[in-house]
Amino acid sequence: MAPKSSAVTTIPQSGSPYRVDHSQALRAAKALTAHIQSAQKSKAIEAPKKSLLDDAESDDEPSSEDQTPVWLIVTTKKHITDKKRFKPHRIALPHSLAQPAQRLCLITADPQRAYKDLIAEDAFPAELRDRIGRVVGVSKLKTKYKTFEARRQLFAEYDGFLADDRIVTLLPKLLGKVFYKSTAKRPVPVHLMGNEKVQKDAEGKKAKKSKDDKSSAIVGSADAVAKDINKALDSALVYLSPAATTAIRVGHASWEPAQITENLEAVVAALTTQEKLVPKGWKNIRSIHIKGPDTTALPIWLAEELWIDEADVLEEKPKGVDRSERLKIKGSSEDSKKRKTDDDAKESAPAEKPAKKAKKEKADLTKEIALRKEALKKQKAAAKAEA
DSSP states (O other), rough: OOOOOTTTTOBBBBTBBBBOOOHHHHHHHHHHHHHHHHHHHHHHHHOOOOTTOOOOSOOOSSSSSOEEEEEEEEEEOOOOOSSSSOOOEHHHOOSSSOOOTOOOHHHHHHHHHHHHHHHHHSSOOHHHHEEEEEEEEEHHHHTOOSSSSHHHHHHOOEEEEEETTTTTTGHHHTTTTTHSSSSSSSOOOEOOTTTTOBBBOOSSSSSSOOOOGGGGOOOOOHHHHHHHHHHHTTTTEEOOSSSEEEEEEEEETSHEEEHHHHHHHHHHHHHOOOTTTTGGGGGGEEEEEEEEETTTOOEEEEESOSSGGGSSSSSOOOOOHHHHHOOOOOHHHHHHHHHHHHHHHHHGGHHHHHHHHHHHHHHHHHHHHHHHHHHHHHHHHHHHHHO
């Protein structure tokens, strides 16, 4: 049982006896950002000359202080899912994680031309259009970016990637470990149909589109698509896996601690209220920490109980066994050992008879073979004499 501290609170909120202590989260955010910024400065002063063979930046995390991520680490008492899911859940944040200067690549279903035309429309926001540097269809992704080096080059060329939510589950096989060994640049799913509901007729069937209206069947309106893309960029992504620990990006080290704290509280509120994210909410959460890529995790919230339901706890202690009962158990165990020894002796004794029998059968077989050889020799000699 964890000791009570400032990281543990039991203040009612939204029908739950638990919540994150704002002052504790703010102190942790201040300490973490100060440490990361100090480490960045000392690293810049003491950094040796880079080799030409080294990469300009790490593939996992950017080296810039403005882009150093701050992670929320949520540990649960039980696994929250039974399989790994590459399609993340989105949680709206008060402060967007997207950088204004980020260059984006959009991965779409075929045909890609329909989505290029969508982005080129006047109704599509010009600011967002300038950030999307490339539109790649699935078929082009299979052919042009088949090799490891081509994928690596694509990964390094853009700051972020968006993907049609209809084909996002196909991308791990197409993009490989270059993209999926970390969550830094995993494609973010977006609704390129604008998340618009398909109209159905009176019989409940989807309306058929004409041959001349193929694009409208797969592409949403420019306003709806742009709105969903901005919403995806402004959200925190939760990748669920069959584990007891989940890491969620909630901010950057260059932010004010208050901004990180507000994002942290928004993510925790969503995790504890949405059953599809953390089953049983606060009851299933064991601890909440905050950390940087290379820092120690600072505690935000610690559970007092290590179980979910009271039924999981054994209330009565096992009864002790007195000396007479122990002697009985010891005697019965010795008797069982003796019986086992006698049984082993009985089993090993008759094992000699089959061995002798096998030896006798082998001798008889050898004798029979010799007699057959002798008979064949006589038949051969008789055949020669007749000839």
